[in-house]
Amino acid sequence: METDPRVYVLGEDILDPYGGAFKVTRGLSTKFPDRVLTTPISEAGIVGVSSGMALRGLRPVAEIMFGDFVTLIADQVVNHAAKFRWMYNDSVRVPLVVRAPMGGRRGYGPTHSQSLEKMFLGVPGLKVLAPNTLGDPGGLLEAAIADDDPVLFVEHKLLYTRPLLAAGQGDLADFALETGGGPVPYFVLRPAYPASLTIATYGYNFELARQAALELMMEHEIFAELVVFSQLSPFDLEPLFASLARTLRHGSGQARRLLTVEEGGLTLGWGAEVAARAAERSDDLSRCSVRRVAARDLPIANSPRLEDAILPSVQDIVNAALELSNA
Amino acid sequence: MTENYDLYKTMLLIRRFEERLLAEFSTGSLVGTTHAYIGQEAGAAGIFSVAGADDVVFSNHRCHGHFLAYGGDPYRLAAELMGRATGLVGGRGGSQHIQWRNFYSNGIQGGIVPVATGMALAEKTKQTGNLALVFIGDGTLGEGVLYESLNIAALWTLPLLIVLEDNRYAQTTPTEKGVAGSMAGRFAAFGIPVWERETADVLDVRAAAGEALRHVRSGAGPGCLLLHTHRFSAHSKGDDPRSPEELARIRQFDPLTVHAARLSSAETGQAEAEIAAVINDAFTRAAADPFPELER
Numbered sequence: 001m002e003t004d005p006r007v008y009v010l011g012e013d014i015l016d017p018y019g020g021a022f023k024v025t026r027g028l029s030t031k032f033p034d035r036v037l038t039t040p041i042s043e044a045g046i047v048g049v050s051s052g053m054a055l056r057g058l059r060p061v062a063e064i065m066f067g068d069f070v071t072l073i074a075d076q077v078v079n080h081a082a083k084f085r086w087m088y089n090d091s092v093r094v095p096l097v098v099r100a101p102m103g104g105r106r107g108y109g110p111t112h113s114q115s116l117e118k119m120f121l122g123v124p125g126l127k128v129l130a131p132n133t134l135g136d137p138g139g140l141l142e143a144a145i146a147d148d149d150p151v152l153f154v155e156h157k158l159l160y161t162r163p164l165l166a167a168g169q170g171d172l173a174d175f176a177l178e179t180g181g182g183p184v185p186y187f188v189l190r191p192a193y194p195a196s197l198t199i200a201t202y203g204y205n206f207e208l209a210r211q212a213a214l215e216l217m218m219e220h221e222i223f224a225e226l227v228v229f230s231q232l233s234p235f236d237l238e239p240l241f242a243s244l245a246r247t248l249r250h251g252s253g254q255a256r257r258l259l260t261v262e263e264g265g266l267t268l269g270w271g272a273e274v275a276a277r278a279a280e281r282s283d284d285l286s287r288c289s290v291r292r293v294a295a296r297d298l299p300i301a302n303s304p305r306l307e308d309a310i311l312p313s314v315q316d317i318v319n320a321a322l323e324l325s326n327a
Numbered sequence: 328m329t330e331n332y333d334l335y336k337t338m339l340l341i342r343r344f345e346e347r348l349l350a351e352f353s354t355g356s357l358v359g360t361t362h363a364y365i366g367q368e369a370g371a372a373g374i375f376s377v378a379g380a381d382d383v384v385f386s387n388h389r390c391h392g393h394f395l396a397y398g399g400d401p402y403r404l405a406a407e408l409m410g411r412a413t414g415l416v417g418g419r420g421g422s423q424h425i426q427w428r429n430f431y432s433n434g435i436q437g438g439i440v441p442v443a444t445g446m447a448l449a450e451k452t453k454q455t456g457n458l459a460l461v462f463i464g465d466g467t468l469g470e471g472v473l474y475e476s477l478n479i480a481a482l483w484t485l486p487l488l489i490v491l492e493d494n495r496y497a498q499t500t501p502t503e504k505g506v507a508g509s510m511a512g513r514f515a516a517f518g519i520p521v522w523e524r525e526t527a528d529v530l531d532v533r534a535a536a537g538e539a540l541r542h543v544r545s546g547a548g549p550g551c552l553l554l555h556t557h558r559f560s561a562h563s564k565g566d567d568p569r570s571p572e573e574l575a576r577i578r579q580f581d582p583l584t585v586h587a588a589r590l591s592s593a594e595t596g597q598a599e600a601e602i603a604a605v606i607n608d609a610f611t612r613a614a615a616d617p618f619p620e621l622e623r
């Protein structure tokens with residue numbers, strides 16, 4: 001906002017001193033009082049207004065207080081913002097960012113804990129991005145704002161308080177970190193020994209996946225590569241295919257072993273598309289074994305005991321990896 | 328030529344364009360659907376005779392009349408409707424989804440209103456002096472996001488003019504079955520002033536639009552131009568449950584007839600000839616244009 005006067009922020013309860021339900025915008029309205037607009041409780045309205053601003057040369061960032069409410073903005077995203085550029089034969093640009101805090105494990109119950117990004121994957125004209133603890137979330141947000149097309153920016157609530165990881169240190173000490181993709185990076189974590197399995201994930205769930213990978217390494221001598229995406233849609237899975245090609249050589253049963261991890265519901269999720277594309281890429285369809293770890297297809301319960309049982313856990317990932325390895 | 332002549336010509340252009348279009352549909356040379364503006368021409372002609380050249384316009388499914396009165400090229404519109412590469416948006420949008428200069432349209436009821444509200448906000452912050460106009464019909468009063476937008480536009484004092492064209496029907500549903508309470512009252516609830524006219528006279532529309540636009544352009548916040556009008560043709564192509572008696576009765580409110588009384592027969596004859604040439608040229612050229620290819 002300092003360097004680009006076209007950037008505006010719109011959302012509910014984002015003014016200081018409150019600074020947003022998750023305090024993500026705290027301080028902004030004091031610094032940029034004219035460009036931080038607190039709105040009525042009107043999610044579709046906020047996103048519609050933002051896409052009109054974007055069509056006319058501004059770069060708005062719209063905040064949805066809880067990602068669960070993206071159902072209310074679906075028409076504005078799918079039938080308006082994401083369509084305009086193509087539908088108008090490339091004559092317009094819609095540089096709009098919608099930030100949506102998703103995810104559970106905070107006991108917020110069925111309507112404030114979901115990861116609904118899967119509903120927006122594959123929408124033509126829309127990018128879906130999600131930061132993680134490997135990259136620079138601020139840089140990713142800047143890339144989203146600089147993008148000429150609409151971006152749904154998915155932030156897992158638990159990431160707000162998580163420290164960023166440093167390559168080669170702490171939990172990453174046992175992995176070599178490769179990255180690529182420029183301002184929207186992917187990350188590949190490669191263990192010191194040849195891996196027999198690839199784990200694909202994004203966002204907060206990378207935290208669970210890397211804990212599971214360590215456990216598999218320490219307790220089961222199973223080595224996994226992790227491929228972590230910042231861009232969920234459109235799907236660009238080349239780094240994953242490269243990893244699968246490597247892990248194939250070291251797997252015992254001559255099968256590619258792919259494990260996907262996400263927090264959204266299992267059915268028709270991100271992992272389903274990843275698995276389908278991996279299978280299509282494999283020369284021999286029978287040689288791609290897949291397990292998907294995701295939330296059960298249930299609403300997310302309030303009680304911690306139930307919530308834990310519904311959302312994917314480190315143990316679920318370990319179990320799925322063991323199953324794959326023994327298959 | 329006189330202003331009255333120009334207004335007549337604009338309305339006649341819309342009328343003849345839409346008639347030609349419906350005729351092309353019935354011969355099977357066009358596919359998809361269309362929503363004719365026949366009967367409502369005074370609205371667009373009156374408004375665009377006083378709107379600013381750089382004002383931003385968001386129109387709806389019934390957009391051809393708005394586009395032609397805005398100054399759009401009938402040939403590019405015809406080409407778009409025929410799915411040609413030379414169409415306004417290269418055949419990607421068709422009848423309800425066009426874009427040219429500061430004119431935009433989309434076929435989703437209500438959803439365009441917050442977008443136009445954001446455009447008004449952008450023009451305000453850029454201090455261009457332009458305002459945003461958005462067109463809705465009576466049936467669109469049923470969409471919730473409209474009220475989110477009215478609230479925001481009023482709270483933020485945005486230069487937005489909502490043009491509500493009440494043609495008494497939403498597809499087949501009469502307003503008695505679709506709109507409770509008062510139309511104007513819906514805007515009044517947000518403190519948005521309404522210029523309301525029951526008229527088929529383009530000069531009435533023009534006067535009301537002029538006042539409404541002046542208000543919005545002064546920086547006083549949004550306004551609504553509420554026009555009660557009549558649609559003579561079917562909602563789209565064949566869907567018209569109205570009785571022959573009703574259709575005959577509303578023909579007395581023909582904006583062309585009303586306004587023709589102000590012109591000589593030589594003038595109306597000249598307008599017919601000029602418009603016939605324009606329409607013929609538009610459709611003939613468009614029909615000879617190539618179809619677009621999908622880039623891989």
Ligand SMILES: Cc1ncc(C[n+]2csc(CCOP(=O)(O)OP(=O)(O)O)c2C)c(N)n1
Pocket residue numbers: 362388389434435436437463464465466467468494496497498562
């Ligand atoms: C969200 C949405 N719902 C339904 C439709 C289908 N539809 C197209 S036009 C129309 C009637 C609109 O009535 P009104 O707002 O009065 O405009 P009019 O057609 O009379 O000009 C309907 C139901 C649509 N395009 N968008």
Ligand SMILES: [Mg+2]
Pocket residue numbers: 464465466492493494495496497498
């Ligand atoms: Mg109507």
